[in-house]
Structure formats: structure tokens, C-alpha cells
Amino acid sequence: MRIVVAILSASIVLGLTWLYQQTLAENQLPSIPTETSEVLSSYRLRIVATFAAGIDPFAEDVSKASSLKVSLLGENVISIDEPIPAGQPVDKTLELELREGESEFLVEMTPANSSDITPKAIHVELYEGNGRQPIHSQTIWAEGTETKLVGRVPFQVKGDPSSPQEEE
Secondary structure: OHHHHHHHHHHHHHHHHHHHHHOHHHHOOOOOOOOOOEEEEEEEEEEEEOOOEOOOOOOOOHHHOOOEEEEEOOEEEEEEOOOEOOOOOEEEEEEEEEEOEEEEEEEEEOEOOOOOOOOEEEEEEEEEOOOOOOOEEEEEEEOOOOOOEEEEEEEEEOOOOOOOOOOO
16 A cells, blocks of 8 residues: 555656646746847957066966966957066957847956065956946956966946947
């Protein structure tokens, strides 16, 4: 008799689980827009470091090492393979085709003097088009013992490429 009750109980539990998955679970899924439009926008990155940047001496492949690397969605958009003096701004204009919504740059910078133990910082400003006011401003900090500063700079991609911050 116990085996019949165990089989019946297991059948009821499995049946109710199947019913839940077929009806209730499918109705609770969030709606995902099927069409995501890509927007061609112009951005300007301004990066200033409190330290002198140099080629990464610890890179796996020294021929591909850089003092500053900025990537977006896994692709390098900026790569500088020469020393950058402390306080010298690096301004780069980027023409990017991105999907609407959240996106982010990954910024990596290597200090020239890895034995310097003072804390280090990189200030990143992101401008849209020819805008005079940054749409995002962020400072990336690191302890003095870090051999590379790495940080993410998030920003919002708008569907309308025209912006009130652009000059005419």
C-alpha cells in the first residue's frame, strides 16, 4: 500500500509541476523587445591620469602592450602604445554604432613606475557629439600597489541621436 501512495504522490507532484510550467510560468516571463535599433553616435572621451603611464612590462605579449586601452563590447576602441605624461589629457573622438540602452567602456591604464606606492587616479569624461558638458564623469581610483588601473565607465545610449548639448 505504501508503494502505491508514494507513486501516486510523485505523479501528482510531477503533474502539478508540469502544469505550472505550461501555464503560469510562461505568462510571467518579461516581455523582451524583439527589435533593438542601433544608433550611430559620436562620442568624445577625455582621460586624464594623476600618474605617468607607460607600456605594461608584465603583459603576456609585449609587442601588443599599451599604456592606455579603452574597449567597448570586447573590442578595442582606443589603444595608445607610447608613454603618457601625468596630467596630459587624452582626447579621442569615436564614431560608434550602439544599441539603445546601457553600455560601458572598459578603461585600462598602466603606470610607468610600478614601484611608486602613491595612490593613483584616472579621471574620465564622456561627451556626446560636440557637447560642452560631459554626459558622464567618473574617477577611477587605485591603491599605490596596483600595477594597472582598470575601471568601467557606464553611459546611456539614447534612441534619438540629436542632443540638446550639441553645437550647431
